[in-house]
Structure formats: C-alpha cells, structure tokens
Amino acid sequence: MDIKEIARRAGVSTATVSRAVNRIPTVDPKLAKRVWKVIDELGYVPNTQARALVSGRSRIFGLIVSEITNPFFPEIVQVFENTAVQYGYEIMLSSTVHDPKRMELSVRRMIERRVEGVAIMTFGMEESVLEHLTDRNVPLVFVDVGPARPRVSNIRIDYLRGIRQAVQHLAALRHKRIAFITGPTGLKSAMARRSAFIQSMKEIGLEAAPELLAQGDHTVEGGMLAAEKLFKMRLRPTAVLCSNDLTAIGVMRTAFENDLRLPSDLSVVGFDDIRLAQFVVPPLTTVQMSQSELARIAFEALLNDVERDTPAPEGTEYRLETNLVLRNSTALAPGK
Amino acid sequence: MDIKEIARRAGVSTATVSRAVNRIPTVDPKLAKRVWKVIDELGYVPNTQARALVSGRSRIFGLIVSEITNPFFPEIVQVFENTAVQYGYEIMLSSTVHDPKRMELSVRRMIERRVEGVAIMTFGMEESVLEHLTDRNVPLVFVDVGPARPRVSNIRIDYLRGIRQAVQHLAALRHKRIAFITGPTGLKSAMARRSAFIQSMKEIGLEAAPELLAQGDHTVEGGMLAAEKLFKMRLRPTAVLCSNDLTAIGVMRTAFENDLRLPSDLSVVGFDDIRLAQFVVPPLTTVQMSQSELARIAFEALLNDVERDTPAPEGTEYRLETNLVLRNSTALAPGK
C-alpha cells in the first residue's frame, strides 16, 4: 500500500497526500481530513527509504561502542536512543568488541545506510578507520580523541576533578599507600585516568610509586588479577583506586577471597558509577561520569552539526565533569 | 556519487555496474575488473535505501527488549547483532521500558523502516500492539507468549528443568524452608518460574507456603525489599530462590546489611545466569538460561520465516533448556 493508493481512494493527487501527511499548512483542511481518514482506514505508513532517497536524509545516527555487554554502555544506548526518537531519528548500534576489523565493517555498514552522523564511544581505540566517514563529511562526535576538523565534535572529560576528589578523600581517611589499577594501555581514556591519579597524588605530597600502579584491563577478571598482585606485596596498599567500576568489582571479589573485609581492611574506589555500583556489597564509592549526560551531549553534538551548514573549522568542544560519589567501600585506614 | 558516475567513468551502463557489484557471473571479467577499479578509486558504496526500495527488502530486523539497562539483555543484543551482520542484516533496537506507549511507537518506527522481522524479548508484556505487524505479515518471534499463527515463532523455555534442579539442590543441602521471590505479576515468564518452583517443591514433598512466596519485580531494589520481609519472619527461610539474578543480588545485599553470612547463614539461588553472576560476592549459584542461545535461535527463527514462502500455519516452535550452575552462594542449611 503506497501513497498512490491513498491518493486514488481519497480522490486527490499523490502530491496532496504527501502534503497532508507532512502537515503542510497550504492544503485545504477539507482535503486533508479526507486524506487522513483514508490513511487511518487503510493503516498506511509512509516508506522511510523512499523518503530518505528523495530527501537525501536517512535520519539515522550511528552509535559505535566498544562492548555493549560492558555495563557502562547500555545506559548510554538507552539515553541516546530515547533522544534520537524524540527528534525523529533512528540509531544504528554497533559494538566493535575492540576489533579494528569489526570497527571497519561497522563504518562500512553505516555508510551503506547513509547515516547522518556517528557517535564514537570507544574512548580512544582504532579511530583511524573513520576517515571514510570524514571523507564523506559525516558529522562525528568523539570522547576526547577526535581530530580538530570541521564536523568533528569532542566531548572533553574532566577526569582530574573526580580523581582528585577520590585521592583527597582517601588521604583524608589517612590512607598513604594508595594503589591504582589502570585500564588497557592502548586506551586513551585509561591513560588519562592514570595521569590524573599520579598528578593528584603528587599534589598532596604522596608518592605514586611504580609498584602501586597495577595493570588492569577494565574487566572484572583484570581487576582480580591486579588485586592478587597488590595483595601479595610485603607492604599491602590500604586503598585501591580503580580505572573503572568493573575493575573495582574484581578487587572486591579478590579481597573477599583473601578474607579482607571491606572497607575496614581495604578501601576501594571505582570509576564511572555504573548503576550496579550502588548494588554491590558494600556499595561502591566511585567517581561518577554520567552516562546519560554523555549520551545526551553526544546526540546534541551530532544534531547541531547536521543542522549547521557552515561548520566550525576546528570542530566543536563540549565538557563533562566527573565527581566523587561516596558510598560504603571506603573507611579510615586500618590501625588509624 | 552514484552508480551512474561509476558507469560513466568505466564506460559501461549502470546495469553492468549493478551486475558487477552484485557479482552476477554473466558479466565479462574484463568489464567487471574495470568497474571494480573505478569503484575502488572513487570509494563508491551502494545506497542501501535505493536498493531496499526496488528490491522491497530492507534487510533490517527489529529487536524489542524490555530494558537494555537490565544486564540480561546486552548479551542478547550483542549476539543478535553479530548474527545479523553475518547474514547481511541490520538490526533496529528498541527498549520499551515496560511502557505500552513506547512499545507502540517502536512498532510504528519499525514499520516505517519496513523491517523484515521482529524479535520480541519482553517476556510477555504488551504484545497486543503487535497486530500492526502481523497484519502486515511481518515474521515475529516471541519467547513463550506468541499466538499460534503463520509467521509467528515461539521459543519455548523449559523453566521447570532448571528450577527443579535448583530446588533439589537446596533440598539435598537439607534446606526445608525455601523461599521464592517472584517477578512482576504481569510478566508471563515470571509466573512460569513461580509455578515451576511450586511444582518442584511439591514433587519432593516440601510445602511452598504462601508466606514463603515473596513478591519481587526483577530489580535489585525489589529483591532487597522482598528479602527484608522474609528476614523479619519468626522462622526465617534458610534458602531463597529468586526469579532472576538481579533479585538475587538484592537479597545478597540485604543479607549483608543484616549481618547474615552467605552461604553459611543463608543460601541464595538466582535465575538467568547473567555474566555478572559469577562476579558477585560470593559467586552466585543460578539457573542458566543462555542469552546467546536465545538470541541465536531468535535470529534463525526470523531468517527461516523470511526465506520460507509458505509458512507453517501454526507458526514454528523452538526450545531452550535451563540448567542449574553451581557456584558458592549455596551451602548446607545452618545447623545441619
């Protein structure tokens, strides 16, 4: 059933039907009403691909995340989708699973569907394959790592703020040996968190000794492994700050296995504030980086770029703060 | 840049370009090579909407879940998407957040984009709005609750099997007072789990007393609330079986707050086996219902229906088992 059918039954031309459907005010209300009646009766729904073809606008945004099964992302997907729907957009979701091949395939698929913009939430891996998109002038939004080009936006995250709060919180609780478990070395955002930790420690005259910087990979398993190493040290750290919440959950798990009580024997702080953080035992003190804010900003960045016809030559920047959220996984250092 | 441009530069007709792109064997290899060269040089990518328009096939499947932020679903999304990509399909994801209005809107959007099939993973809520889809002969796949109609598949879940294993496991550990925390009353799959529990208890001569059936809602908070009630009873249950893992996590959390040690003071069993279940403290014994299997079956059901021209009049049925996975949240009943 197409627009012609409607036109025939309503006794008007397809142009009029199209105008009625798109609520163009110049159509005679009488006619419009007749058209709508037929549309309702037949349950006509316009074909988006036909529309997209002639208008040149797909009304689709791409969303590339590194792993949808990482609890950090579903919230982003949810908010991004909600916002998109509000503006009449659809989203094309793709999970790269940290694989450049898959990233490339995703980009290809998105170009085939003629996305009008893409949000890249991989936090700094494999952006090289994206030149196909920039070549085509597709608006992009990155977190921190986008190049300064027209139609490329960046959401700058203030990692230092939240991490500094976390470090000072631990210091206030008399912790001196504070360990940090990093994320994957290749991940820019993980490196930024690490630097923020080192700087925050320096600021208050504490040493971020190399042996207190353990290597993690932003998974629970990685957190467990790193924690095992830390717990084997002669002088065990009394507090652990983690590059993300999953890592912190791993630490908590290993602490449990080693009969360390939280928070009395060990304080743990996470990063991200995934929803789950408030439900673990004990509820996790963590640095919040609002996923819903991030998603909302990303969407708006794309929308702005799509509607702008002369883009800023260096792209646009947005900011997102981070803040410590106190729960129950931190306490006075043991023996103090 | 379109197919005409390629045709012009390669000195052939658009028909030949189209045939070369689609690897139709009748084109002269010489010509095909020439066409491919131009395509590579210009970075031409065919326009999917144009293709979809003429072929009448969007190569999009819809996937409706109740809440993407529920950790049960991301794994499904991941596997569904992977499989789809393998077969050259795209997926349109939608999260209803248990709201019939949003479900209706999703369906509308999917019809606008002319999806070729829809997987409905809401486990039994609000399927009424789906008649727009069945009217249009769009293949559907449900979990348990789909009507018996052509082009409607059902994945039947054997809840009883896994739940019986769980109940017998607890009974073997000498638990007698075994509580069950249900899911939302309106959710068919939750009701099925409840019935399976009652039946399993009866089978081994234990009573599923009404006061041991607590009302939950498949969220952590719901689990906490239900657990609080159960813990206030004069004769506290020694084991709790939960309608899903989130509920179980809530119970563990409340147990912790009430200084109940797991598993020595209380045994807890979940349902679903979300990935997180192995990472909580202690690792959760739970009934596995494989999310990746579920997603794979759902995709295949749709694919089968799309390719079949004379569908089975009563739809097709698929089966999925459930099985208990032993971890460390269960132990001998206290005092035994």
Added chain:
DNA sequence: AACGCCCTTGTAATCGATTGCTCACCGTGG
C-alpha cells in the same frame, strides 16, 4: 466585464539502485 494576482492542487521529474526485455554480435550448422 476583463485583467491580474494569489492560493491551492496536480503533473511529472527526481532520488539511486535493480532487472525484464531488446538488441547486437558471434559462432555454428545446414
């Protein structure tokens, strides 16, 4: 009464592919 303008509606081109049908060309067999 005639002219012209404005407002609404319709005709037809267009978006970018696919594909049925026609046609040209080649080789083969009578």
Added chain:
DNA sequence: CCACGGTGAGCAATCGATTACAAGGGCGTT
C-alpha cells in the same frame, strides 16, 4: 552463405516518496 541460437550489454521501467513548476479557480480592482 544464410539462418539461428546463445551470450552479454544496454535501455528504460520500476520501487515510493518529495517537490519544482504549471495550471486552474476565485476574487479584487479598474
């Protein structure tokens, strides 16, 4: 030498919308 079949390429219709432009009708003005 001609007819015929087979093969591969091109022309043009088509999918379902939007929209530039043309056309027609009504009304005000002179």
